[in-house]
Amino acid sequence: MSLQPIIDNMPQKASEADVETRLLPHFIRALGFAEDESVPSFDTGAGWVDHATRRNTGDKKFVDSRQGPYLYIEVKGRHRNLTEGHPHYFAAFDQLKGYFEGDNSESVQWGILINSLHAQLFRKHGKTIYPATPCLDCSGIDEIVKTFRERIESPARALTVAIYNNKGGVGKTTTTVNLAAALTLLKKRVLIIDFDPNQQDLGDALNLPPSRGQMMDALTKKADIHDSIIPYEYEFPRAKRKASFDIMLADKSMASDEEFTQDRVHQKLRLNALLGALQPLRQNEYDYIFIDVPPNWQVFSQRALFAADTVLLPAGHDNLHSLQNAGAAITELLPQVQAKRQKLLGDYGPIALPVFLNGLPSKISKSHAQLMHQAIGKVIDKGGASGFDLRPYFYPKWTADRQSLYMRHIRHMAHIASGDFRHVPAAFVFRAVFEQYSNFAKDYFLWD
Ligand SMILES: Nc1ncnc2c1ncn2[C@@H]1O[C@H](COP(=O)(O)OP(=O)(O)OP(=O)(O)O)[C@@H](O)[C@H]1O
């Protein structure tokens, strides 16, 4: 059944109750949920969301059990403007985020905001929340339902994370390797990708030589992508057990000093080459895919960010440019990528996760901390001047009541640096390093 007539006949100033009664029962059915698979006013553990739905399994009806919700829908009247960037939009998104974080929301994977003029789909992967579509105009409601339904019915298993800062040496490779090791020990399936053919540092960190041609063949679909992936195995010396994650090694044939100069790579590798190649791996095979991105804004970094759901931005407490670059990545580079994804694929593109300080000493002097926060203040002000609120990206615990300057961080540890010399992830070797990265993974990614 088409929902178009319902939208066409909706009062121009439809209230929330109008949207609720006229549209929602049909909208929920069109998304593929029967009446007994949908609960109105569902207790998320952090407030009541307008609807929760979940497919019935066996003879357990969601409407009776109310356990394991899968999708939340928050309804607004037309007086709430849900176009991106509007204060009403931010308020509605914050509300949905709050519900996603409620105690009863662990199983939730999707959320929808709708007011019958606009609708947007959001994804929740573990603890990470990001828009799965742009804000869409309800004048094409049947198309919207089709898009949402396709997404909801086949969620990608993996979260794809690009680790990026166009300032060099801030810990991208170190973070990639140790996060992969920590998540592996936490029983997640992880793939890491060395997308820097000029440095090939990620393979080097694990003592693995770069490939020759394999990645290029996978990206241009000349070969199965599985042929370019190998396992990295670590044997615990005393425990007679192994841990392993997968790696796609850098491809030396793509380095600029080899036959592929930047221009040739540009011609051969379409903007969506990495995203397209990763599709089957994202869908079913991994929980996390981390891409180690080169420190620039050129062919490889652009394709890496295009392939990502989220971007993790390391910076240094004593490295002004890395802090400025993190701000510029959020205000300038990511919007470019999002616009291109929207144009090419109709979806949203990567969002930034809160910036973290890598290699933070356990003590820094008061005067240095002051200088750093002043510099961050300038970055935030600059973002504000172009319409971005960067504060949550630097100070995730900041609220109106409690102006917390807490930043996420990884401590400076000699054991982490020594991993380089050993060519193994320090998180496999040292308990304290594992704990640091597993807490970090819990802050960003894991539900518990
Ligand atoms: N938390 C940490 N504690 C101690 N040493 C660290 C830490 N993080 C990174 N390092 C060290 O800092 C150096 C630079 O780190 P890394 O190679 O990860 O940076 P990068 O951002 O990948 O660099 P590039 O831009 O060249 O790719 C390495 O020698 C690494 O061992």
Ligand SMILES: [Mg+2]
């Ligand atoms: Mg690196």
